[in-house]
Amino acid sequence: MRMLDIIRRAGRSLRSAKARTLLTSLAIAVGAFTLTLTLAAGNGISAYVDRLVASNFDPSELIVGRDKEVENTGAPDSSPREYDESVASVSFGGQGSLQLKQISDEDIKKLESLSYVKQVRPNYQIDARYITREGSKRYSLSVQSYNPGQKPELAAGTLPSRDLKPGTLVLPEAYVKLLGFKDAKSAIGKTVDIVTQQPFTEEAMRSFLASGALTQPGAAAPEPKRQTSVFTIAGVSKPSVTSLATAGLPVLLSSEDAKSLYDFTSAGTQNHGKYLYAYVRVDGAEDVKVANDAKKKLKAMGYSVVTSQDLQASLQTIVAVLQSLVAVFAMITIIASVFGIVNTMYISVLERTREIGLMKALGMRSRSVAWLFRIEAAWIGFLGGALGATVAVLLSVAINPLLTKQLNLGKGNTILMNDWGQILLLIAALILVAILAGWFPARKAAKLDPIEALRTE
């Protein structure tokens, strides 16, 4: 018998047992539904992660450090390092600190001298005390140097194509009202004060002790040295829809100002002139090959290097792990439904013993008989797969806007992205699974002795 005739006959005999066919395929449909949604969520989240990384990390910049921890995206290694001048402590709130080798001004010079390096931007850890303005309260803030490769979204103002002009800054939108501006637009061109504070240095302590102040009761404790810098607001930034949402936006300064603030706040400390890492801009590093090439060269020089692809990959790994967890549950559903198919097919073989006997008597080959039942199982797999996938697609179309809103993803980001190729592949896989489930019942049918089968009443 030709395969086409077998497929048609199998379809017909399924249609004559509609309820049973439907119920059996519903079990598969549940698995197909879950898998389709899992795949869609995986696609959506990984596209989201890509956009997240692209808008938060400039692909032409490599993160270069001295400590191998810079490259570590998992749990940090907190074991003590052998001491040298470059080791400094980085504390993480109340959870203790890491002793890490830092990158030094010397390293910065060395990196700047490399032919393929365009610019080096140390990651200044600026410890600004507060931001204020005449007539407003003081507010805490975080400060970073401006990266022209990664412009923030603006609520008002304009940004230069290169670095910010020294003496100007980009103010996060959240501060506009706090600092007494009417709106973002009216803040442009106005000034704000940023106050920084110098820690006690050895000399300061020494001169304090030398003054004999400790022995004089009631003497005032030494005041730490503070510095007020005045900046003009060049732009007001607002959170991008794909920014890493939990952290507030930093105040952005020109690298010159960032350096001078950093020099002031770290003067005399063991962290002075040392940075956990620096952003190294490499010509054409948007290209993965160029980035990896530069990474290789820098690693050969003893640096630890992270490219934006590395960051992307590590985030994608997390997504993949979560996705495979859900997929495992979907697989279990499908395994359960396999037993349903096996059961249904055995019943079908029993019910149709005489029909099988007749077909074999009329000269149908055992192989064709077996395929008749396998195809019947395949139809069940197809039905279940198509049904589950269709419901999942409809559902994701329906709930996508809701999810985007609930998760605050911003317009244009969808969490459930269906890929037709994937869905077709999934249905094909389910058909295959169903055929395998029908294998033994089909073999039983093929082995029936026609004389015995025809004798059955």
Add this chain to the structure above:
Amino acid sequence: MIELAHVSKIYGKKQNQFTALEGINLIIESGKSVAIVGKSGSGKSTLMHIMSGLDRATSGTITVDGQDISQLKNRALDKFRAEKIGFIFQSFFVQANETCLQNVLLPLEISRAPRSERTDMALNALKDVDLLEKKSSKARDLSGGQKQRLAIARAIVSHPDIIFADEPTGNLDTATGDKVEKLLFDFNKRLGSTLVVVTHDPDLAKKCEIQIHMKDGKVVKVVGADSKKGKKK
């Protein structure tokens, strides 16, 4: 021509052995109508199964139109049945949930007849048994006589050389049984197919040119064969 030489069929092993057929020698000329008669358990059904390639003999040779079917592999034997043999059973064995046309198409699909000719062949066969107007009805809606006529259409649709009918009228009343018998003999004469009928019914047996009488697995009497065989020679 069907030739059986020293054909035996033994079921079971050792102590449980049961000899269903013992040393059968038979020659059936092509185009004849033959009745195999005997009591239940005489081995007449087994003989039919072995002649038609449904079952295998324990020993002996069965030659059909010069081909020794006892030597054929399973696949070749399936092909032999699909192309050369038509079957009619006492309980019809039509597919209740399929239409008459689909029932008649089954042997054509099995023998891989060209797709373009199938429907025409099937419709012709339905016309021959006077069921053309029922072609789209489900087989379950037919009466007993109609079901057996449908089974006949299915048996003749691929123009087999030999038609085996196992108690074809056993489940039918006399009137419908007569109509079925008439159809069978009609095809036997018109198409020249050899007709082998297994039956209890002496009236049906008498209508055949040759009667083979069986008892306890042996052929005890063959009536009508020699004279006609002689004529042909």
